[in-house]
Amino acid sequence: YCYMPEILCISLNTHLYNVPFFTVPLARAHGKSFAHRSDLRQAKRIVVKLGSAVVTRGDECGLALGRLASIVEQVAMLQNQGREMMIVTSGAVAFGKQRLRHEILLSQSVRQALHSGQNQLKDMSLPVLEARACAAAGQSGLMALYEAMFTQYSTCTAQILVTNLDFHNDQKRRNLKSTLHELLRMNIVPIINTNDAVVPPPEPNSDLQGVNVISIKDNDSLAARLAVEMRADLLIALSDVEGLYDSPPGSDDAKLLDTFYPGDQHSITYGTKSRVGIGGMEAKVKAALWALQGGTSVVIANGTHPKVTGHVITDIVEGKKVGTFFSEVKPAGPTVEQQTEMARSAGRTLASLEPEQRSDIICALADLLTERKDQILSANKKDMEHAVSTGRLSPAMLKRLSLSSSKLNSLSIGLRQIAVSSQDSVGRVLRRTRVANNLELEQITVPIGVLLVIFESRPDCLPQVSALAIASGNALLLKGGKEAANTNRILHELAQEALSIHGVKDAIQLVSTREEEEDLCRLEKMIDLIIPRGSSQLVRDIQRAAKGIPVLGHSEGICHVYVDHEASVDKAIKIIRDSKCDYPAACNAMETLLVHRELLRTPLFDQIIDMLRTEHVKIHAGPKFASYLTFSPSEVKSLRTEYGDLECCIEVVDSMQEAVDHIHKYGSSHTDVIVTENEDTAEQFLQQLDSACVFWNASSRFADGYRFGLGAEVGISTARIHARGPVGLEGLLTTKWVLRGEGHTAADFSEQGSMTYLHENLPVARVLPGRRTTS
């Protein structure tokens, strides 16, 4: 019962070795593989296969310790979560090679080389080491290292050496299985390797520059075989390739497949072989498909990428898009990559429509919102009921989720406003220059391309953003929250119905709620701009996840109201109340109130404090304010705090200039307000302050696209390039330069050339683009 087979060498017979493992019939068909990556979280029994490229160093002498250690860390973590982990490992040859090389050097009496202060081991010419000897010499060290490493995580390991023959004999197979089951039951991680020392001499392999290595071709199939035999839920095969490409990686069109279905096999061309070890992609795929058929899910991924090695295994088990996932179940709809392609293509047609046609589409959508009211509200009711029954949403969130007849009506009105403004957005001529005779330049507005909008529970966001995208000629990917799934689905259908009028149905795509936001943020070169609409936490997460794709938005709104000593009492009270209390969770709500020192102990100041108390605003004192008081409210931890609630910080400043300096230092460049009756002071504040919105005698709450008169708002940006402040249609446009000539060349304008630059500005107003004004 307590017998621990620390080293278990199953008997061997070499002549059958070259039969691939996966041709041996399955002992018994078992469960089903997972349909989606997100299901992988449920995987209990997991086989991790480590290819030689993962385990060994670049020069194939010695192990890649950093990688090995981080893999051990992840495996131990998953084991400690209650999963049953097994490892199929390479690396004995490399370990042995390193060891034997050292031995040979020493026996060649080169000890003196060690004393030169330079490591000359690398430069020495060495006899070719026989790989089987290396494997034998390295096996013990490799296992010792695994054991030492796993010991750091209180995890016990066991060594299993197998050959193909062990799977051919029923008795042996039963023995192997029962041993492995016993190990798993005892919470031990079995480490499995082929018994390389007893295989026939390897054939020389020209791919590896004549280096004599052991044919461990079948570590892939060994892992597959073991996974199925042990009814593992998941097989993770790590090597130095990213996964499966549809054509050889490196070729112009090669695309990494996120998910691969058995039926797709004819559609791919295999890529290059792994640098180290044997077993090209084709062999890996064969083994993977075999395991899949046997009911084990498979992910093939790169275990050598420095940036992800530390979490590649745990990421896969968390369902993230790493490498290629092998799935038997082909989902009904297109993948998100296909959706993006469809959106871009239809978006290009959308951009080439006449402005009136885009306007038509938006009006049609506005109509549908009221015509199909019942359908929308019944879908919304479903979402509401589900949300109430699960009790996961706060009352505020529930309110944002719910739609009503009147909400749909005002949405519809808003859309019609966007339709009007859309007439003058795409293709507008911003600049027109006569560069030379018959050489005319135009700068015109064009759509940005493909937008990804990620929004939380509010479903009314969907038609709004759709209308903005249509108006600006952009393709759009929408990712809504799970809680609004039904509402979003019907709203998206209506948007597509409206788009169909002019044959551009696919320009707006709704991404499945299954997709992880983080994965979407990695679709570089497919998406041109990401717009997160929701909490500042959402924005921060997206900003962090988005690599190489710009994100429009702001993660912080630390807005200030500065009350000057020449402020009007009424205005100050009104503006402070509105800025703080109108909607404290908004990003444009006041967080810090700056008060001119002369106002301390004046009636105005007392009135401000009374008002804040009446409104139940919790007051924190800035360090300077606290120093003026005998009994002060709690002092702030940081002057850079966004409370987002009925709380604020009060700080004292000596002058308008000090207020400006304070805001530059602690603000987030969102919206800042001065309350004063002195116009000069106000204008200086407005001029000097470097925020996206600067207000005089007006509440910070006006920082909003609708209130600014921009129509619907895409978001508020605190970035310093592209759009800044509340962003409407214009933030969704970029420009292109159109030059029309008659065979003009740069050489014509050189010193020897016949032409000179005119650079004459031409009027741009109301001229249709695309027609030359002179000839």
Add this chain to the structure above:
Amino acid sequence: YCYMPEILCISLNTHLYNVPFFTVPLARAHGKSFAHRSDLRQAKRIVVKLGSAVVTRGDECGLALGRLASIVEQVAMLQNQGREMMIVTSGAVAFGKQRLRHEILLSQSVRQALHSGQNQLKDMSLPVLEARACAAAGQSGLMALYEAMFTQYSTCTAQILVTNLDFHNDQKRRNLKSTLHELLRMNIVPIINTNDAVVPPPEPNSDLQGVNVISIKDNDSLAARLAVEMRADLLIALSDVEGLYDSPPGSDDAKLLDTFYPGDQHSITYGTKSRVGIGGMEAKVKAALWALQGGTSVVIANGTHPKVTGHVITDIVEGKKVGTFFSEVKPAGPTVEQQTEMARSAGRTLASLEPEQRSDIICALADLLTERKDQILSANKKDMEHAVSTGRLSPAMLKRLSLSSSKLNSLSIGLRQIAVSSQDSVGRVLRRTRVANNLELEQITVPIGVLLVIFESRPDCLPQVSALAIASGNALLLKGGKEAANTNRILHELAQEALSIHGVKDAIQLVSTREEEEDLCRLEKMIDLIIPRGSSQLVRDIQRAAKGIPVLGHSEGICHVYVDHEASVDKAIKIIRDSKCDYPAACNAMETLLVHRELLRTPLFDQIIDMLRTEHVKIHAGPKFASYLTFSPSEVKSLRTEYGDLECCIEVVDSMQEAVDHIHKYGSSHTDVIVTENEDTAEQFLQQLDSACVFWNASSRFADGYRFGLGAEVGISTARIHARGPVGLEGLLTTKWVLRGEGHTAADFSEQGSMTYLHENLPVARVLPGRRTTS
């Protein structure tokens, strides 16, 4: 001679243990520490000190294997470079704790716990382990692990255990030193630790939540002592803090010090203690200063940061800005961080000047360029002579480095053009809206903030970029190449002289050539926009290095010329020749020529080929073109190639539409040209193609700010947000929203409120900003 002291325990005496190592007088004063980080590359003998937080896991039971492995990898790499590496390590206690806990559990007959399928070790209550016993139990395992790891890199290690007393006795100290010298001579890495087993019982330490740990307070000072004793050039002390802050980390103003000078000690407030282990920041700094005084350079850095752990040691040795560098030599000028602060502050004043004042400054600079011609040219001559004598620059680079009287004259003329355009840049009103009665909104142009321009050898770039920055009211950091150091210095002096006219001398700063570009790209929150001007390799490097700061530019220019079947022969030949041959290295040169299929085997086609042959352009064939030919030129590897030389790819397309699709697929959205006489075809091409510049019957070489009439050019952007195509002044501006009210609040506009939105567009032309038009 060949005696290898694998384990060397120096004798011990406990009663003197608590004397800190660094109070023991130096045996002998030696060399000088390095003045600059970049000198660290010369460090031959290096001590790496690994704090407990680095070596042990978060729960302090067991080692952080991934970190340890990557540290071993770096140390072995440096050792193999010929350096002499020594390690002072913690970790024995953690290793022993893990081991003893396991033993105790087993002896408590909890074997059955192992069979539950769950790892319950963590949940078990355990007796507090005596730290000295842990240390003794862990020491052997720790050393075995180090040895196993270093073995993978053919590196031999030796163990040294010391106590304070070993430094007090001259004879012992001599023994220790001679042992260490012998080890270094034999290319062995000594691994040094305090002999914890023999120290007096530790005092309980409340900072560590009552966990009973050994007082290893003095591993910092041990490392310092050893470094000085062994005349090490560099001591790298790794723990879990980023380095030294000027005030406690986490407070609003805390700033990580890049370099710390002994004289600055009074100006800092010490931060929190390291989470694991003993020895707060103050102790580390004391030890570091002591080592510095002894002639050893010191860097304190974080060895636990997942993103950099794999290269923290090698980065430090390469002179990168990691952690805090302790230096005795305070440089004369300000640090780059101080320069950025100065620039931002002066830049704000620059932005608040009247447009005429900014224009004055630019004109003054233009004057200075001609007035001080002799001075500039003599500095340039120095650079040229140096470049010629070292022979590092190619003839093309030399040409770009050289200035002449006539170059200065045209520079001066260009600056005057910028001065004119500067009149209408900052503070321009783009939009004006009457939001409600007495509530008026303006959108006005404002500078972006602080620009960092990195440019390669061309020194004429400096006055140009300076003028653009002044015109747009931006602060500017300039980083030029080493080869133009003298020229850049004088040009920068002249720029500051011009700025002084209006008291904003500091708005433009020249960064020392010592600074690494990569480090500058990390000054997030200090720099708002980076503009690399130079090779596409430079741009790519900067884009990769810039985290969180936008980069304006493009890394690829794969421009196409499409010759339609209705093209004019003359125009086609002229445009192709100019696009490819005028300046093949430019980003706007043609890389791929697309030819309509019907042109094959026509005289036009033959003429094109003849012309390309005459111009010595090497032709590569696209796959489709190759298939049409019996004997084709070499087929392209990728249709996405930027040759940047007298080479191009020719491909055949069936239609204008196919040309557009080809360019969308393989192009870089830079500049693409159609040659045709058919206006409809041309207009469709111009409309459909989604590149920054689309040309009809004009050479791709026109894609250039000067040729477009934008005045001087900042660069060409292929990004889809902010500026696109050739970027002039406008790309250096952003906007802010100014709202002027009379106590307006958002609540006034609610259903219960008294006001309604007007959103009336007001005329913007020629109204000075800042004054209300109505009352």
